[in-house]
Amino acid sequence: MSAIDYGLPADLEMNKPKKSHLGWFKYLGGYAVLLFFAMVYLYPFVIQLSNSFKTDAQAAQDPLTLKPDPFSTAAWEKLLGGSVPFDVWMKNSIIVALFVTFGRVFFDSMAGYALSRLHFRGRDSLSFAIVAMMAVPGVVLLIPKFLVLKGLGIWDTYPAMILPLIIDASGIFIMKQFFESVSPSMEEAARIDGAGVFRTFWSVVLPMAKPALITLTILSFQGSWNEFTHFLVATQSPSLNTLTKGVAQLTTGQLGGGQMFPLKLAAAFIATIPTAIVFIIFQRRFVQGANEGADKG
């Protein structure tokens, strides 16, 4: 596991060029570029929030003004007051995200441990198969996924939403990489003391694997919360809609009712909040997750 830390401690920045070498021009230019792009990357979210407090008419006529005038909570009242089944979407998103996150952390870490430490026939080919699975693009599998779920008779149920996501090749891979990077001496000691494989894994290995487990938890949560295409093919009943699918249906007009942009923006905003909070708290882990191995690749 390669921890990449961008917030360089002060002593590492010592050999930077002296400030006097740099003109004001370079300084201002650098900040101008940064600020411009920060606007480009964050302003759409500001527009989103401010317009969710406008009336439909004002959002349509005057989308750029930041101050809603008149200030209207109509969209939010509609959203939370039950004129769209928002509570159902929220409940389903939370259920799925909890099960998938918990399942991935549990199964991926066990599978990763088995592939890195236990010796059994076909281990290498199994590892290879998992890597190969990661290479298959998701959108290619929509129809096969649907047909398999139908065949199993679980289509349009919670298991159909959860089971196909509950274990993922990339999570197994992260855990396998992690276990390979730590020394097995602790486990050997535990084994000599008479602990079985599962006992060793549970009480000795897992506590050591905390950093990898946190990264995996965050990525799993983010992945399952933002998942959309899988739910699109795995379910049909409105009672099984998640936030992503509900917002998508609301936006594409499948639930009827014209423009209503403040309502849609408010719904999309709520769908963004959990990942935003997790992101702000665990920024460094995200950076690390996205870069897993990129330095070696």
Next chain:
Amino acid sequence: MDNYKELFVDGGLTQKDFMTTLRNNFYYVLIVVPCQTILALFLAMVVNQKFLKGRSFFRSAFYFPSVTSSVAISVVFLFIFQNTGAVNAMLAKFGITGPNWFADARGLIHIFLERIGVVDLANPPTALVDHTVMGLPVWEWIAGPSVAMCTIMILSIWTTSGTFMLMFLAALQDVSNEVDEAAMVDGAGRWQRFRYVTLPAIKPTLFLVITLGLIGTWQVFDQVYIMSQGGPAKTTLTPAYLSYTKGFSEFEYGVGAAIAFCLFLIIMVMTLIQKWVMRDKDAAKLKKSQKAQDRLTADAQKELIRQEVSE
């Protein structure tokens, strides 16, 4: 096999639609991949300037759109690119009348040709309209991405550049400071240092980013589903979306699966080309005894990153 016939030789509506999706996605890839790569590298180089304070804030700001739900982001872009939306309001401030983004099916190349006075869009050259290649008129093949497609391209560049910026940033921090400073002492200019010091050092990452970009852009689906449903005039239809509608609206699972398989082949070919280009490098780098294991690991890591990018 009948399904594949329908896609490639029958000359029916399905073939025309499929060829249209290939055209749309091809132009999409052609524009999005270079733009996102260059933008990401540019941002990484700016954020990597050590004399600037608050770099971690900006790094997070640029990366933030990448972690949010593609559905939620598409809703926001749908709103800001409305006819009376924020983008057109902004353009109006500069005296520009923005297009009616989502209703405009005109291709950019068509618009350009009309601008320079070569053709008349209302009355396209019959030679190009009558002559078809693979079931689609030549005139349609050379249309370029439609104005509506541009909104999806902009969204895609905007959301992915943050992730790629992080990869470039990791690579840039490995670039040796001594070499860079030595080059500076030798009087190398900014561009020369970029060209002869930075670029060679980050070449593997550059290749990786381009490959991931190629693979990701061939899979565009969520944004099309939310923002345009393939319209106007099928100019934002992509193979992934066509595969979905064939299967789930028209219940032609066979044709849908055939399209998906073609898409899979396209993506595999992209991956193999990348492998082939990187082949010499890998061979030189890996020790013989570790070769198989390392390659497995390296491949998997690339896949891992790719998956995160496509989320």
